[in-house]
Amino acid sequence: MTSPALDPESPSLAEDFTPTFYIGHHESNRSLPVTDFVLRQAQDVGYDMVTSPITSPHFHSRVLTLVSAYFSDFSQADPTTSNLSPAPIIPPLDPVDTPLTPSDTLSQIIAHSSPWIDLCSPDPLIANISRQVLNIEIAYASFCGVGHIIIPGPRIYSSGTKENNGLIQYARAIQEALSIGSYLQMAIQIPMYGQEEAKDMTGDLMPFARQQDATTPKPLGNKSIDLFETWDAWNFIRSVCKYNSRLSIALGIPRQLPIESLQSRWFAEPLRLLSFTPSAFLKNKGGHPVLGKSHQSLLSRYMRLKQAPWLLLMDVGPIPGLDGPSQLTTTATSFPPAAAVEDVSRSVSASPTPAESADPMSKGSQKLKPKSKDPVAYLVYMRHLQRTQPPRTILEKFGSGYQDYLQAPLQPLTDNLESVTYEVFEKDPVKYDWYERAIAVALSEWTQQGRPTSSSTGAVVVAVAGSGRGPLVTRALRASQTTGVAIEVWAVEKNPNAYVLLQRHNEEDWGRVVNVVKSDMRAWKGPLTGREGNTTAPPSYGKVDIIVSELLGSFADNELSPECLDGVQHVLAPEFGISIPSSYTAHLTPILASRLHADISHRAMTDLTATETPYVVMLHAIDYLATSVPDRPCIQQAWEFVHPLPPATLAIAEARRSGGVSGGGGGSMAGGDGANEHNTRYSRLSFVCKDRGVVNGIAGYFEAVLYDGGDAGKVELSTRPDTIDAKSKDMISWFPIFFPLKKPLYFPDDSELEISIWRQTDDRKVWYEWLVEVFVMVDPEKRMRLGMSEVGSSRKVGCLM
Known part of the structure; x- marks a missing residue:
């Protein structure tokens, strides 16, 4: 008798298929609410989903005003009693504070929590305000019926220093968020390695902290980075959250891929999203964005997961057609010309080192950032990759649906098999x-x-x-x-x-x-x-x-x-x-x-x-x-x-x-x-x-x-x-x-x-x-x-x- 390789009551064997790429569009500073019209335009050009902030700039301003007023009162308070002053409470949301409302179209929207909060802050006030903002956003998104939400990762990934308890604070906040949004699927936005690219955010709460030195990320320069530091942070967060099945990763794919062992490590984790910024792409001879061979191999491997991750194109330009019909395009759903997807030439400058790629101010990182005039050039290329995925192996075909499917071994001496x-x-x-x-x-x-x-x-x-x-x-x-x-x-x-x-x-x-x-x-x-x-x-x-x-x-x-x-x-x-x-x-x-x-x-x-x-x-x-x-x-x-x-x-x-x-x-x-x-x-x-x-x-x-x-x-x-x-x-x-x-x-x-x-x-x-x-x-x-x-x-x- 053989081993019980497949349980007859398990999912049926699937025929060969081409992996489906579910591709989303994300703008860090999305100015318009994601209305039905915006969703239709995104779908017309080939996107499957769009991200939407949960709260509006109006809510952001309200929080900043609250923080500023508190600090103003704090500076005038008696020094002997100022530390006893309770943190301010953020009032409930008003209609102008959020673009979201319950609707049938929410299934095509991925909510995005505010990136300007700082859950890792050493300042108790900033950490408290940040948790309030996150909890308010999670509660309202859950009420509206949002299914998936992206939460920006911690501002600092190391928990090895005595002075820093930021990662602990962050993990505790995520644990609380999971209990508030009891049906929400939450993806933590984390880079493969290194610090995330610093964003110039007006109203960022981090500079308000009264103890900045402990958590302010230092420029990496040419200093070597700890490749496994971000994975370590993720492991800490999900351990605190007891491996909650609703907690996953939105993994940022860098321009320079790390060593194979780190790629394999992330492959073993619950990937919900793979995010690509323009800096992850190269330019081919025609000036079109393409991915290098190593990125293509990584993508093909990750898309073979039992639950293939979604793909998120970040800050690649606005959705065409929102300002007028003249901007409409259908190239993302048709076969692109060969010049638009051909492999990058060998004459392209060498990719930056991991440290350069992680440092947004490095010259190597800046000079290689491609800029495309075609608003859907990145989407066209990703759809091309979808159509040209390599065929599955014999084992992949036979075992489709059984990947990571637990089966108790047979008892062949005591049971009669069917x-x-x-x-x-x-x-x-x-x-x-x-x-x-x-x-x-x-x-x-x-x-x-x-x-x-x-x-x-x-x-x-x-x-x-x-x-x-x-x-x-x-x-x-x-x-x-x-x-x-x-x-x-x-x-x-x-x-x-x-x-x-x-x-x-x-x-x-x-x-x-x-x-x-x-x-x-x-x-x-x-x-x-x-x-x-x-x-x-x-x-x-x-x-x-x-x-x-x-x-x-x-x-x-x-x-x-x-x-x-x-x-x-x-x-x-x-x-x-x-x-x-x-x-x-x-x-x-x-x-x-x-x-x-x-x-x-x-x-x-x-x-x-x-x-x-x-x-x-x-x-x-x-x-x-x-x-x-x-x-x-x-x-x-x-x-x-x-x-x-x-x-x-x-x-x-x-x-x-x-x-x-x-x-x-x-x-x-x-x-x-x-x-x-x-x-x-x-x-x-x-x-x-x-x-x-x-x-x-x-x-x-x-x-x-x-x-x-x-x-x-x-x-x-x-x-x-x-x-x-x-x-x-x-x-x-x-x-x-x-x-x-x-x-x-x-x-x-x-x-x-x-x-x-x-x-x-x-x-x-x-x-x-x-x-x-x-x-x-x-x-x-x-x-x-x-x-x-x-x-x-x-x-x-x-x-x-």
Whole structure:
């Protein structure tokens, strides 16, 4: 049996498609209210949505007047009592204070909260006023029925200095806003790295602060920047907000993209919007705005997310047609001329460094800013990119809708699967092609080496243990035809419903050459022989030359393949018997998976085992945290199982099971007799992490050797992302396994993560336990443990034997 790669009750498989770009228009100083007419004009030129401020300049003026009056009274107050003066309260909104009103068109509007407030201010008054403004805007937008709102990010991203508590204040304000707008989807506007471009905002509250030094962003100049600082700030904010599913990111895409590891980090986060300013674009030979190759690749990658982000063009010019029909244009919805979208020429000046790009005053940043006279040139180009997206891979097509979709592993020994589940497994031709190759190589070697067979006719006896609907039986028959080696086939299946279908296949497809047996493979006594019409003689049973099984799970052994093959090994020919697969190994790596953590945390409200269940999941929006270094790759092997086992090992297990070995506790786990002790495992692995991050869990993969034919070649399977293409490209049968942590575990730059994992058994079930620790080096010979996770244990949901 294969791993439950896809649940038949999950979303249906989707056909191939071109990702849809939902593109919005944003003006930092939008002068007109977003009326029905404005929306129609925006849609006519090709925009899908428009941003709108929640409050008007009139409200801005009212707040400034209130602040100024307070400071005027403050300066005249008694110094001994001035600090006790309460902050002023902003009066409720008037109609002139907001352009929004409840309407059907709000579904096409993204609200934008005021950028002139300063939630991070060290001045308690400014911080208080800013929170009031945000809360008023959130409450009114929620009342109107707005679905999505963009909140400008914190004015400062570092929380590492003693003097600054601004980020804490900001996170607390967002937590409160989420409780006020209980249905609003909120996106925090954050740059990929560095400080956001400073905007000249009249009436900005930051200069009013009486303690400016602590939070005023300093010009970066040529000073190197902390690339992960903005991600760190985001992680702090969403942690305070307990991974709220309504909180996401509006990510600013810079002109100079950061290192790949940071791009991958943001890919693993809940991206709602990608925002592009004119400075993110280059000019081609014709003077038209285009994105560089690296930006195009980034966009294609991010648009492959299960929930693709929207795109926001910021300050690229006004919407055409608002001042008169003569400005109307339809170029954004037609095919642009080639000159408008051709790649940027090599003669374009080099992109600025990250520090230059982050510094709005740098010469490199200023001189490369393109200016286009066409008011929809940027939109035309983005629509061109939409039409020219690369096709999806085979795995993307097959797994569409299943990305980051959590599924509990199957219990194949206790549950009888439905036909549709088998059908999904059988859609993978690669796996069955490889099994057929392995059987063919084994049959060829058997005859070449002149090995004796277990049948009286000289045919090689092949048993498919756990036949399901029979795909491996069909492949074994094909391998026999291809090699010309005669085989005697036995199909063993415990599922009574699948047993009916196997008999039908035998009648209609296999020419009645297959011996179909309804039995748990562990209870099967072997091929029935020796009666030859004498029904009174006691039955006798022969041996099997080759046992073929597909019992592997997402972690290789998580569906009890070791226990099942142990149980059927007694029918295998002792000297030359072959098991396909002959061995398999489990592999793991730590990952950041914020979406999965949020999903599991939500499930945990009603399911006490949610945080202790190893899930089968098509990992997609994740970040691999480990860095490959000599002797410590980013994905490492935990353990291995080999078949067939030495007879002595099985003899000891049987003696323990029958009470022939006296013992105290019955093995490592109390309550058993230790018969399955040889299938327990333990591994402790160390991973190097160069960049700071958060561990949400452990990703598990497997590799299997179906058959090692020596000179004839080794037939292998792999689900490891770094070896699957070399060993079993385009194989789609198994999704990875995910061992979740109950709480996210943060670690700093240049850390080591130690993962301890156990495969446990009490002879009635098998389960896993796992633990993650964080270490840093304090000197060349000493490490310090900074933190550790709780021990995860799937004992309550373990696989029953």
